[in-house]
Amino acid sequence: MLVLLSACLIFLLVLGLWEAHAHRRVLNTIPVRIHVNGTRGKSSVTRLLSGALREAGLVTCAKTTGTLARFITPAGREYPIYRPAGANVGEQVRIVRTAAGYKPDVLVIECMALQPSYQWMSEKMFVRATHGIITNARPDHLDVMGPEPEDVALALSGMVPRGGKLFTCEREHAGIMQMACDDRGSKFVPTTEADVAAVTPEELAPFPYQEHAENVALVLTVCADLNISRETALRGMYTSPPDVGVLKEYQINYFGRRLFFVNAFAANDPVSTGRIWEGAVAKRPGVMRIALFNCRDDRPDRSFGLGEACLDWTVADLYLLIGSGTHAFSRAAMKHGLDSEKIHYADGKNASQIFETMLSVCGASALIVGMGNIGGPGLELLQMVKNRCAPEQDPTAAIL
Numbered sequence: 001m002l003v004l005l006s007a008c009l010i011f012l013l014v015l016g017l018w019e020a021h022a023h024r025r026v027l028n029t030i031p032v033r034i035h036v037n038g039t040r041g042k043s044s045v046t047r048l049l050s051g052a053l054r055e056a057g058l059v060t061c062a063k064t065t066g067t068l069a070r071f072i073t074p075a076g077r078e079y080p081i082y083r084p085a086g087a088n089v090g091e092q093v094r095i096v097r098t099a100a101g102y103k104p105d106v107l108v109i110e111c112m113a114l115q116p117s118y119q120w121m122s123e124k125m126f127v128r129a130t131h132g133i134i135t136n137a138r139p140d141h142l143d144v145m146g147p148e149p150e151d152v153a154l155a156l157s158g159m160v161p162r163g164g165k166l167f168t169c170e171r172e173h174a175g176i177m178q179m180a181c182d183d184r185g186s187k188f189v190p191t192t193e194a195d196v197a198a199v200t201p202e203e204l205a206p207f208p209y210q211e212h213a214e215n216v217a218l219v220l221t222v223c224a225d226l227n228i229s230r231e232t233a234l235r236g237m238y239t240s241p242p243d244v245g246v247l248k249e250y251q252i253n254y255f256g257r258r259l260f261f262v263n264a265f266a267a268n269d270p271v272s273t274g275r276i277w278e279g280a281v282a283k284r285p286g287v288m289r290i291a292l293f294n295c296r297d298d299r300p301d302r303s304f305g306l307g308e309a310c311l312d313w314t315v316a317d318l319y320l321l322i323g324s325g326t327h328a329f330s331r332a333a334m335k336h337g338l339d340s341e342k343i344h345y346a347d348g349k350n351a352s353q354i355f356e357t358m359l360s361v362c363g364a365s366a367l368i369v370g371m372g373n374i375g376g377p378g379l380e381l382l383q384m385v386k387n388r389c390a391p392e393q394d395p396t397a398a399i400l
Helices: 002-027 042-055 091-100 116-127 149-159 174-184 193-197 213-225 230-239 270-283 300-312 326-335 351-362 377-387
Strands: 032-037 060-064 070-072 078-080 106-110 131-134 165-168 187-190 248-254 257-263 288-295 318-323 343-345 365-371
Touching: 002 091, 032 042, 032 116, 032 149, 042 060, 042 106, 042 213, 042 230, 060 091, 070 091, 091 106, 091 116, 116 149, 131 149, 131 213, 149 174, 165 174, 165 213, 174 187, 193 213, 213 230, 248 377, 257 270, 257 351, 257 377, 270 300, 270 365, 288 300, 288 326, 288 351, 288 377, 300 326, 318 326, 318 351, 318 377, 326 343, 351 365, 351 377, 365 377
Parallel strands: 032 106, 032 131, 060 106, 131 165, 165 187, 257 365, 288 318, 288 365, 318 343
Antiparallel strands: 060 070, 070 078, 248 257
């Protein structure tokens, strides 16, 4: 019995080594591999960068997690990623093999790992990037990558490539990423405040949604390293289809009520969410302000963090809580001084019921900003809002 067990273990070890070697050979057929990580903006940067690379004539495959996981072909067509056993970092092997079939010049692949050890594994075992990107390091998923904000930067730095280049817009914790680059013999390439300021309003105007200057500047920095001109890169970014959860405002005229619904579900850390809320409020003065938070009972730390932070923002007229586990948000918010009379609970309701609740509390005109999470009822509510969007809406209207 012991001999049989030993033989099985040896067989599994040999099989694992053979699969690792086979995967390495497949990786080596793709000259440029770009691994994208960060707290916010990973999916946007992945899509913008793949569009810029396609415009430059490079055969480019991309994989984004985003709101809905998608594989993007060199022709720009998107296909859903089949996950029979749920999301697993091991799917990166399957994505690499699929991409290799197109004989690409470049693969842009979004890091899907949260656990620090898995982030390291995703880079070391599955991607082995020539170029790494960390969009930023903000306080989110602190239960996994925390407890402190600098721990998030340390976790994200686990996917810094060895002997490659790392690009980032992060400034507060840039020293941690520089340290990781020094340790792994990689070049640290920051996108500076001056680079972000150089992205003009005229360059942002053609986007049919609200794109962040930081994301555009970061992609332009990577493209410059790959000898792609600014003009070419911008043309490609303009034509790249955005993620379903992209930041955008929708106007609804509904039986005498006028609603301005801002989709900010994808921005679920306090820093990013606060910026979007303030920008939306500044754009729509004089209307009722409704802060809609979609909570998840498996993300209590996120709900608690947003509940604490929202008291530092411009005060809303009403706080509408949907999803599950809303008590984490309300407890944190009331503990820090939020009037309980301003909280309206719609947890456990479906999208239609939530939409009716919105109408019942909004009055004649209201600004509603959806935040927290896009999962659960968030995506369904967003689709319902889109279906009721005013036909005369200006699709290029900026939020910030």
